[in-house]
Amino acid sequence: MASFxxxxxxxxxxxxIVAFPIFLVITWFGLSTSDRLPTLGLELLLMVVIGILPIFLMQWSRPFEIFSLLVLAMKPDKISYQQRQILSLFKMPKQRILSAATAVAMVGILYGLYQLPPLTMIELPILSQLLDQFHILGLFIACAAFVGANLFLQVPISVVGVxxxxxxxxxxxxxxxxxxITQDFTLAGFQVDHIIAIDPVSPQK
Incomplete structure (x- = not known):
């Protein structure tokens, strides 16, 4: 049997993980519409609740089921014996510790983003003026991107743990x-019997 x-x-x-910095840049872009000082506490709380908490809770209680690709996910009964052993690793206590540590780190990263200069301080006058007029839209973009940043950090970190x-x-x-599996893991996408060129191993009972 090949190594897991x-x-x-x-x-x-x-x-x-390569998508993580991209989503962080988009988050910073959205936060550049922020009033910073007057709303800093409220926006930080909002970003934590929307951007960090859902992904953390997912990894804590129902980890992302990795046998999926884009909009496709393998049916639980088509997952091989060795792959189900890997899923057992994702439910180990150390994975929760990693998830918690990653969530705490993301709070620090979020605060760091607020310390970066906003776009209004950069020589992009037209873009800056547009963002200033759409503060709520910018905050929505920041929240959505920060969810992506957390997802593309939490999942790879959990893989590292495995x-x-x-x-x-x-x-x-x-x-x-x-x-x-369906009860204890988060399955994303349409369930299929096989994902071509990705899972060459036939299921074992």
């Missing part, structure tokens, strides 16, 4: 029960 660390889905979702697992211990791990 060669599982393509692990590396696909780990590579999602990849750091010991190979010898992995073979002893009980595969996650097929009937509990």
């Amino acid at each position: 660390k060669s599982e393509p889905f692990l590396w696909i979702h780990l590579s999602g 990849l750091l697992s010991n190979e010898q211990e992995f073979v002893k791990i009980t595969p996650y029960p097929t009937e509990k």
Whole structure:
């Protein structure tokens, strides 16, 4: 049996980390419409509640089920024995610690974004004037982008936690029960029997 660390889905979702800085830039772009001092506390709270909390709670209680790609997700009964062992790793206590630490780090990153100069201080007068007139829209953009930033950090960090697992211990791990996958994991996309060129391993009972 091949090493669980060669599982393509692990590396696909780990590579999602490249989207993290992109979403942070968009978040900063949206926050550039902020009044900063008068609304700093309220906006920070809003960003934490909308941008950080939902993704953190998902990873804490029902981790993202990684055997998916874009709008497709493998049906639970089509996930192989080894893949279900990997799912068991995502439910280990250390994964919750990683999720909590990542959420705390994101609060710090958010505060850091507020310390960056807004676009109104950069030589983009037309864009700055437009953003100043649409503060609520800018805040909406910032919140939406920050959700994306959290998702594309939390999921890769959880994958790192799995990849750091010991190979010898992995073979002893009980595969996650097929009937509990939908209940205990967050499945995104349309469920299909097979995702072409991504899952060459046939399911095992």
